[in-house]
Amino acid sequence: MKLSIVIPVYNVGKTLERCVQSVLNQKFRDYQIILVDDGSTDNSGEICEQLLRQDQRIQVIHQKNAGLSAARNAGIKKAKGEYITFIDSDDYIGNDTLKPLMDLLTIHHDYDILEYSVYEHFGRPKHMKALRLDNREYADMREYWYETRAYKHSYACNKIYRRKLFDGVLFPVGKTFEDVYTLPQLLERCQTVATTGEGYYYYCYNTKGITVNADGKDLGNLLQAHLDILNGDSMLTPVSYEYYGHILNIALDTAEATGSMPSLPSPEAVCRQLGNEKMPLKVRLMKLIGMKNLCRLNKIVHTLYRRSR
Numbered sequence: 256m257k258l259s260i261v262i263p264v265y266n267v268g269k270t271l272e273r274c275v276q277s278v279l280n281q282k283f284r285d286y287q288i289i290l291v292d293d294g295s296t297d298n299s300g301e302i303c304e305q306l307l308r309q310d311q312r313i314q315v316i317h318q319k320n321a322g323l324s325a326a327r328n329a330g331i332k333k334a335k336g337e338y339i340t341f342i343d344s345d346d347y348i349g350n351d352t353l354k355p356l357m358d359l360l361t362i363h364h365d366y367d368i369l370e371y372s373v374y375e376h377f378g379r380p381k382h383m384k385a386l387r388l389d390n391r392e393y394a395d396m397r398e399y400w401y402e403t404r405a406y407k408h409s410y411a412c413n414k415i416y417r418r419k420l421f422d423g424v425l426f427p428v429g430k431t432f433e434d435v436y437t438l439p440q441l442l443e444r445c446q447t448v449a450t451t452g453e454g455y456y457y458y459c460y461n462t463k464g465i466t467v468n469a470d471g472k473d474l475g476n477l478l479q480a481h482l483d484i485l486n487g488d489s490m491l492t493p494v495s496y497e498y499y500g501h502i503l504n505i506a507l508d509t510a511e512a513t514g515s516m517p518s519l520p521s522p523e524a525v526c527r528q529l530g531n532e533k534m535p536l537k538v539r540l541m542k543l544i545g546m547k548n549l550c551r552l553n554k555i556v557h558t559l560y561r562r563s564r
Contacts, residue, residue: 257357258286259339259418261330263323267344268298270459275306275313277347283354288313289330294320299344323465324426324433327411331421339418341411345461352454356415359451366392367420367445370405371454373413379460388450396442401495401529403450406481409438413456420444431465431473435480439491471512478505478517485525493527500535507537510550511557519546 260278264271278288290313292300303315316329327341338360342348352371360366376382386408393399400406411426411434420441426433442448465473481502484491494502499522506517522538541549 256285256287256336257338258283258353258415259330259334259336260286260288261291261327261334261339261341262288262344263291263293263326263330263341264295264299264303264344265293265320265323265326266295266297266299268295268302270345270347271299271302272306274342274344274347277349278342278353279310280350281348281353282351283357285357286312286353287335289333290315291326291330292317293322293326294318322428324428324430327433328425328428331418331425334418336418338415339421340415342456343412343458345464346412346459347457349455349457352456355453356451359449359453360415363392363447363449365447366449367417368414368441368448370403370408370414370448370450371456372452373408373410373456373458375408375458376460377457382460385455387452390452391450393448393450394446396445396448396490399448399450400439400442400491401498404497405438406435406498406501409435410456410458411437412458416441430476430480431469432477432480435477436483439484439489443490471509474505474509474512478502478509481505482517482519485520493525495529496522496526496532496534496538497529499526500538503535503537503541506546507550507553511554516547516550 262274275288275290290303290306292303292315300317307313307315314333316333318326318329331339356369356371360369370388372385372387375384375386388403424437424440427436430436461467485494485502503519506519510516522534522542537549
C-alpha cells in the first residue's frame with residue numbers, strides 16, 4: 256500500500272462526508288483511509304460506520320475523547336502505507352490532488368516530506384489566502400524552515416510524510432498547536448524535504464476551531480513550541496530575525512491573554528542574520544523599551560483598535 260490517510264473525527268457531522276468524498280473522488284486509488292472517531296457526541300460516529308460500508312479501503316477507530324493529537328496517534332499506529340498524510344475532517348483536498356503528489360514521490364524516492372499548497376481560511380471571504388508553494392527541494396532543513404517560512408504553515412495536514420519518520424515520534428497529547436511541536440522533530444529525521452505547487456489542501460474556516468477560539472493556555476502552548484526551538488539545541492538554531500519577530504508577536508498575544516509576561520532570550524544571543532535581513536521593528540522596539548513596556552504598549556494598541564471598530 257502506498258498511502259495511509261488519517262482523518263480525526265470529532266463532532267463534524269456536517270462536514271465529514273465532504274472530507275471523505277474529496278479523497279474517494281481522487282484519481283489516485285492506492286490508499287487506506289483511517290477514520291478516528293474521538294468520542295463524538297453528534298452523529299459523526301454513525302457517519303463513519305456508513306462510510307465504512309461504502310468502501311473497503313476505509314477503516315474506523317472509535318475511542319474515548321482524548322483530543323486531536325491522540326486521534327492522529329491512533330491513526331499512525333494503524334497506518335500501513337509507505338507514506339502517511341493527515342486531513343482534518345472539517346477540511347478537504349482539491350480535485351486530482353493526490354495523483355500528481357504521489358507521482359512526484361514515486362519519481363523522487365529521496366523525498367521524506369512533500370509539502371503542497373494550501374488555501375488558508377477558506378470560506379471566510381476577507382481572510383482567504385492561497386499559499387501557492389514553489390517547486391523546490393531542500394537538503395538543509397534550516398533553509399526550508401526560514402526560506403519558506405515553514406513556521407507559519409507548519410500544519411500537519413498539507414504534507415505527505417514517509418511513514419517511518421513517525422517511528423518514535425507522536426503528536427503531544429493534551430497540547431494544542433501540536434503540529435508546531437511535531438514538525439521540527441520530523442525535520443531532524445529528514446534528508447530531503449520538497450515543496451510543490453501541485454494540488455491544494457482546503458483549510459476551511461471553522462468558528463468552533465482551535466485557532467479561532469485559542470485562549471491564553473492555547474497561546475502558551477504555541478509559544479512554548481517555538482521557545483523549545485529558540486532555547487534548545489536544534490538544527491534550526493540560530494534563528495533568523497524574522498522568526499524571532501514571529502515568536503515575539505506570539506509572546507505579546509500570550510501576555511495579553513494571560514496577564515503574565517513571557518521571557519525571551521535576547522535576539523543577539525539566538526539570532527543570525529539571513530542575507531540582507533533587517534531586524535523587525537517590534538524587536539528593535541523591545542530592545543529599546545524592554546519587554547514589559549512593549550507588552551503594555553501592545554495591549555493599549557489592541558484596546559484602542561477594538562474601541563474604534
